[in-house]
Amino acid sequence: MxxxxxxxxxxxxxxxxxxxxxxxxxxxxxxxxxxxxxxxxxxxxxxxxxxxxxxxxxxxxxxxxxxxxxxxAPILHPGAIFCAGANYWDHVEEMEGSVDRTRRPRDPWFFVKTSAHSVVEDQATVSRPRGSEALDYEVELGVVIGREARDIPTQDALGVIAGYTIINDLSARDLMSRPDRVPAMAYDWVGQKCFDGAAPLGPWITPAEYVPDCHDLAIRLSVNGTVKQDSTTANLIHDVYEQIAWLSHQLTLRPGDVIATGTPAGVGMPRQDYLQSGDVVLAEISGLGSLTTHIA
Structure with a gap:
């Protein structure tokens, strides 16, 4: 080390x-x-x-x-957790059936996950949220902000990173849709993403100085020893620096904020392969350690 x-x-x-x-x-x-x-x-x-x-x-x-x-959890109460959606080429291909890599979206897309409500540590036990039978997993590279950043250009984004960690963006897929609402309000991001224990985080923060290239990291998740996700951060659509720059144009990033940079292919939703009571979920990123979550 x-x-x-x-x-x-x-x-x-x-x-x-x-x-x-x-x-x-x-x-x-x-x-x-x-x-x-x-x-x-x-x-x-x-x-x-x-x-x-x-x-x-x-x-x-x-x-x-x-x-x-x-x-x-290395940060018990992050200031904010910004989560990039559909930000791995292989994950988009998994959802859409095919993908034209020459037609990259102009900007990254984010939702916000609760902090103190959702963050739990390595080896934590998480219960499925009330009313959900479709709890999904998403291993993600977490970027920890270490310097205040506003209107940062992409080429300067590395300078505001304190380090990196692992996040498992747990998602209750069957709480995602609200068909009784008008179409603009049909997706429930709180119900799906912000339940107690929805953001296992850890096991520690690896300072950026010790990560030669955050865009060349193996990223993997297994359930009960069976590999479900196996990719590399080279498959990010919008890289880490682009995500920081875009967010910093919308608001001031502050030390202790965390960016969950997206998840690769292999999540449970396309195959209806969801987490069950007693499952053990292991998320790993090369050089950053491993994060284990037990499903109650």
Missing amino acids: NGYRLLTMDVDGVPTPGVLIGDRVHAVGDLLPGCRQPVIDLLRDWDRTHEAIKSVLPAPLGGVPLADVRLL
């Missing part, structure tokens, strides 16, 4: 910022005396935080084995 990973852990019931160095976890406050604020506050001063943690590398003595640590 190059460098370190930023995380949040449970220490006697208290969410505590930590760093993973090698296979051991150190409380940030032990490495940087007096630094005990939550991860989102560390992100608000990201340049200083990152350089300070790097200054104590290589790994100091002490720490706790990763296996003995209960991880929480």
Whole structure:
């Protein structure tokens, strides 16, 4: 492992910022005396935080084995979670039957997912939302913003990224449609996307410095050991930098915001292959770790 990973852990019931160095976890406050604020506050001063943690590398003595640590979501309450829709070529082909890659949409498209309501940690147990029997999975590369950004050009977007994480954009497909509403209001993005536990996030944040190319990462999801999604971020229609630029033209991105950049082919909806009670979902992105979710 190059460098370190930023995380949040449970220490006697208290969410505590930590760093993973090698296979051991150190409380940030032990490495940087007096630094005990939550991860989102560390992100608000990201340049200083990152350089300070790097200054104590290589790994100091002490720490706790990763296996003995209960991880929480690395950001307990992201400022916002922006989710890109239909943003992998293979996923669009899966939905439409075919795709003309020369006819790329001009701009990315987003919806917003709730933060504190939806975010849960690695190894969390999630219940299907009331009234749903069609709970779907979507592994996504999560981009964590580390610097305030407004009207950022694409070529400068990398500079506002603190790091990357994994998101499983759980979706209740049978709560998506509202046929009793006028056509403009026929899609229920709250019911489908914003239930308790709808955004497993983690296991940690990998600083951007340690990811040579975020557009060349293997991305995979399996259910009970059976691979369902297997692709690469090279298949993004609008890349990470374009997404940041577009969002920053609509609003001010702030440290602690997260962008879920889209999901590849293999989701359950086209085959009506939905998650069942007792299922174990494993989301993986190369270099970023793995995120496990248990379905109650």
